[in-house]
Each structure stands twice: as C-alpha cells, then as structure tokens.
Amino acid sequence: MSVEWKKYVEDPRQVCKYGGKCYQKNPAHHENFKHPPNLSKGKLPRFHPYKKKGQIANDSSQRKDKESVVVPEQHKPKVNEDSLNSNSQTGTENHSHDHVSVLPESITFLDKSMDNNMLKELFLVEMPQNFFKFYETLGDTVSAIEKTLGSVNLEMIGPYDLLAGKLPKLDDKNLYLIHWRFYYDPPEFQAVLKRKGNSEFHIGYFRDSPDEEPVFVASNDSAKDCHITPMSDNLFGAVFNYLQKEKMSSPFVSIACEKLMEKLKKAANDNGYSLEEYNMKKRWAKAVTKTFHGAGIVVPVEKKTQVGYRHLVEKDGKIKEMFTKLQNAKSETEKDSILSELQPVITYANIAVDECDFGTGLELGIDLFCSGLKVLERNTLCSLSSAYSLLNRDAFVKIIETHLKHRRNGPNMSILSW
Template identity: 40%
Template sequence: MAGNGKGTAEMELSYKDDPRMPCKYGAKCYQKNKNHHEKYKHPPKKTPEGRGVIRKVVDKDESCVASSAPSPEKSPEKKKIKLDTSDEEAEQITSSPSHSNASEPVVDDPENALPPSPEDVKESIKQKFLCEMPEDFYQFWDFCKNLSSDSPARALKEIGLMLVGPYDVLSGELKKVKHRDSSSYLRHWRYYFDPPEFQTIIKGDDKKQYHMGYYRDDPQEMPVFVACNSAAVSCTISPLAGNVFGAVNAYLNGILKSGDPFTKIKVPKYQNALKKWAEKEGISLEAKTAEMKARSKKVVSTTFHNAGIVVPCDKKSQVGYRELLEPDAQIKKILTSIMDSETEDKRKAAFSKLQPIVTAANIANDECDFGASLELGLDLFAFGGEPLHPIILQLLQAAYKLLNRPEFAVIIKAHLQDRKKGVDLSIVK
C-alpha cells in the first residue's frame, strides 16, 4: 500500500468516497477474482486475523447469537433472529491463504475456484475439505505406507479396503484433477447418504457401497468417532471406534465372524500388523471411547441416520432444541407420499402436509431452538429424494449458520448440487 505514493489519510478518504459496496471481510479478504474486486471495495488497513463469524441481524438491544452456546449458568433469552447471509460467505470459506504450487491444475471457473494448494499437507486437506484431520488419520497413512510403500492407499486391498477422500491429498491423486472447483472437492468420495458431519476416508465393498468416515458435530472440532455406512442398503451411520485403527480392527472382527472364507484367511496377517503398530504407537483400539460415551449423553435426537445430533442446549431452560411437530413415523409417511406421488398435484398435496412441520422448525430458529431445523433437515436428507433437496438446503443452511457451523452449510450446498448414488464418486478421472 505504501508504495502507491498515497498517505494513510488520503487512502482512507479514497476508500470512503469509493462508490463500490464494502467487502464484509474487510482487509483480511484475500480474494483475487477480478469480478469480486469490481463489485466490492476493501479498506487500506489490515484488520486482525480471526475466524469468520456468521453475521446476523437482531432486534435492537437483543442478543441470541449461536456462536455463544447456552450454558447452565445463564440461559439465553428467546429472541427473534433474521439471517443475513450470502453466497460470498461460501466463497470466503472455500478459499484460504496458500502458497503457490507450480503443478496446480488449470482454473476453469474463476468464480468457484480455489487458490493454489498450501505446501503444508494438513492445510491443503483443510482447504479442500473444510475440516482438519485428526492425528490418527496421518498415523494410519504411515501404517499403510509401512505395508506398501509403493501404494499406501491400496495397502489393504486384499481385505477389501482402499483409502480415499482426504487420503488422496497424501497419495497425490488429487494432483491429477484438471480444475480447481471448490464444490467438486467437497463432493469427492461423498456417498449419497453422507451428511456434512460425515467425511469418508475409506471405501469398501462396492455392492453394498460400504465405507468408513470421521463423524464430527462441529467442523471446527476434531471427530468424535469413525463410523460406517452402506449407502446401497440404508442411510444408517454406525459408530465403529474412536479412531481409524479401532474402526478397521472392528471391520476385521466382522469379517472373522461372518465374512467369506477367502477373505477370512487373509485377516490375521493384517490384524496382527495393525495391533502391533497400534501398541507401538500407543493407539487405542477401543470400540467405545470415553469421548463417545460423553457425546451419547449430549445427543438430543437420534435422527433417521441414527448417529444423532448434538447442539448447544440448556436442559434446564430447554433452550437450544425442541421436538419436531410430528413424530418420526408420521414424517416418514409424509415423505413416502411425496416421493410416491404419480402427478404434480398429488405431490403438491403431499408437500402441504410437510409444510407445517417445516414452518414449526423455522419458528424454533426464531426462539434459539436451532436443533429442530438441524434434525428435520438431516432427516429429510437421510430419507433421500431430489424433490426434497430445496427444503433440505433451506433447513440445513439456516441451522448450520445459526449454530456457527458455516463450513457444513457450504458442504451441503455443494453435495446437493450433484448428489450421486453409486460409487462413481471420485473427481479424479
């Protein structure tokens, strides 16, 4: 800035007189897109770095901000809130400061493109998937590299497993991608029933579409457990263990109990290697950890996918979550009638029965019971069906932004843009 020959006062005056809209991210905005800078102006001085906060318009002298979780000591008052959000928030979340990489793919769509990948692999994963991976994620890569130095991602192929998703950053697979579209990275190995809370890291049987992934309630926190889902069978997400080592060990135990004979004979070799490595590194193989047990006490609803949801909730004042207007059985009945409707008129009539439930969840948001929209949105997502996608997006984007989980709002939007069944889920072609 100093090199342009203008003094601080002159630059501030120039900024004030600039007719363009001010960028809501101020001087910390690092967008290089030409269209962005033509539309928004940026202050000459840098502001302190910090995590973006979802802005809300609240009534004067009232407060009910999702980023301040209700506590037993002081329950938040129930006040009305109106969201003031835009696609620019999504643009900011999916872009991060990074270092140049000469081997970066060509940018085909500047409006939805990521900046060059950070040199640090952990930052590169966070840039593309919006969440950090826990330490056991990298430890398991080292274990697989020890089994197969040439191809760690396929080290467990004999027992039907392959490392995918964020592991493709470690393997270098994502360097083959010829574009930098942020949404496509978020869909990379995201199965049909994978909600934003679930990040696939291992694929298994293609017939059942079995896969494992990390499950976390907040994108800014580390996962609570590793779970599995068989997308061709159901939406059910089943917790396996507190880390990927324990999850794979549980998978191997399952093969020993009911797997085919040809796979069974290969299990001892890999299970012994897994246990030795875990023991050497001090990694627990427990199926249920203390963190998982603690979370189970915080779950306010099991949801259709059975993994449940956790939201800031004061049980004494009952602020944070309220039950849906109708029980699960009735909601499933309504959703079935929507999906089975043979004509547009019948579908509209079926949707009219769902609308009061949606309206009640939206009203709950006004009174700080954000868990209702989260539950209903995830239930509709778990039920599945493209006609439900607009309502799912509305419910979940509102819930995630009010809960200060904006990364999940970006993920659900990207997923619903191209939600696929089957196993053709890699962006590496």
C-alpha cells in the same frame, strides 16, 4: 395435527408460495390462494431435550427469556437458490443432476502431502492424528499401502488421495467437497475408506462441528439406506472392527485379515489408540436427538431456559410415512397434498429456529436430507444452511450447498469419474 392445520391441508385452493410470510393485501389473492394458519407462538410445546418424548418441560417462565433473544438480520444466512436444480422429480431412483464436465482437459495431480493445513483448505476440516498414523502403519509406499488394503477388500478414498498423490488439480475448489462424498453422507461425515469394487460401503470420520475433532469413526452403505453406524473412537479401532467381520466372510481373505489385525493391534498399542467399539452411551449423554441417520446431533442448549432445541411437531414415524407417500406419489395432485401435510412440520421448525432453537432446524434439515427426495432438496438446503450458519458451522454450509448441487448415487464418487 391441530384443527386449524387440518382445515388448511384439506383446503382445495392452491398454496401461496409465500406461505405465512405473504405480504399480499388484495382480497382476491386471499380468495384464490390458501395460507397456513397464524397460530400463536405461545402455544408451541417446549420439550426438554434430555427427557423422554412427551414429557413437556414447564416453559411458562422460560418464554419471556427466550423471546428476548433476537437474531441479528446480518447473521441470517442467504441461500443461493441457483445452486439447486429445479427438477421436481420425487424419487431417488437413478437420482443425479444434469452434469457438465467439471474437469480440465488435461488432468494433473497435486503433489503428495501430509500437510493438515492443505487438507483443511481443500476439505474444510482438519484430519485427526490417527488418520496419518494409520496411513504410516500400512506401508512405506503408496503401492504397498494399496496392496495391504486390497488384500482385505478396502481402498483409500477422499483425503487419502492427497497423501497418495492422486488428487487432481481443480479450478473450482468447491468440487473437493464432493470428492468421494456418497449420496447419504451429511456434512458431518467424511469418508476415507471404502470397500473395493461396486460396493457403496464406506468408512469415515463423523464430527459435530467442522472446527472440532471427530466424535467417532463410522460406516454407511448408501446402496441400502442413510444409516450411519458408529464403529470406534479412531480409524485403527474401526478397521479392526471391520476386519473381525470380514475374515468370517471368506477363507480367501481370512489370513490377510489376521495379518493386518496384528499390525494394527501393535500400532494402536504403541500410539495409545483403543480398538474397542464405540460406546453410544457417551453419545446419547450429549445428543439432543437421534435424527433419521441414527448418529444423533449435538447442539448447545442453555440449561436454565432450555433454549437451543425442541422436538419436531410430528413424531419420526409419521414424518417417515409422509416421505414414503411422497416418494410413491403418482400425480402432482397427490404430491401437493402430501407436501401440504408436511408443511406444518417445516413451519413449526422455522418458528423454533426464529426462537433460537437452532437444533430443531438442524434435525429437520438432516431428516429431509436423509429422505433422499429431490422434491425436498430446496427445503433441505434452506433448513441446513440456516441451522449451520446460526450454529457457527459455516464450513458445513459450503459442503451441503455443493453436495446438493451435484448430488448423485452410485459406488464411484471420485471427482475423476465425472
């Protein structure tokens, strides 16, 4: 941390809510409130996204090109501050917002459909072909499919509810975006299967942009942490991978696992789907950083100028340490001190976004989201909404706004559980 920032953090005065953008000219205001130091942008280090951390690329010739890029005001996103609860609770224990009933008094369901256009209208993303082929492979009827999956401790969720005729009709269409969206599921992750019962283990598609095909199928257990584990290129391979491990867990499911594995193997061969585990080398060839969920992010980076991404000003370990201290804070004073320590990370990331390094804002937003801390939700929304909008990933803006407004934890994320 620079000397200027250290002085700012240790300053006992109250933080001005306008920060570095404060418009106040009154000397009395500046005497009573502290403001972040106005550091020169030219001193910010540029990091090459494909080189090891600490290996700084020479940007003396790039800065001029970079500063000539101006983001039009109309493209800067507007954040709906009313969409977030103002409660400043810091922990994630029993984390849920105050909910009112969002379901109609009389529940009716949408007709069964395998129309991808309807799925995109409801969930804002198209499902890949292997999503439908997997469903067809499991059985001829909904009950047969549910029986097959149940025999290996799995159940269909999310978009599969439309195919099964179990998706309720809702007046507020945004609520489909949180139907089976677990606590640590970022907008990039769409769950389609989960382990039966009270488990929070779920399997879904991960994509970098809402308008692109999924990069891989992954899993997460939100009862444990935010980590997203890539499994395979497609759902056949992901479930095959799951079954290989599940059959070892109990002799009561081993036969059912073997039976389904044979069915999936034949269907995968017939349709040209690989059953191999996902090779992360392909991912790291494109990703600019891992982020706290471990699945990485991919953003456009201009090869010549390296505009598009720079590393956060603090290392991951230091930021995680601040999150832990914030979660364990015993008083408002202690919490404010930690937030002041975190502020330079946010400020420098905002400067990076202003200079068209949109990937930096995305990384910060994902890391804040992965913290699970309620006190950071407003920062999370601001960072992610801005980054997604500037990256033309507008569907993800709607998803994160709705998720943070209704974010809750637990194993049953169906909208019908409200």
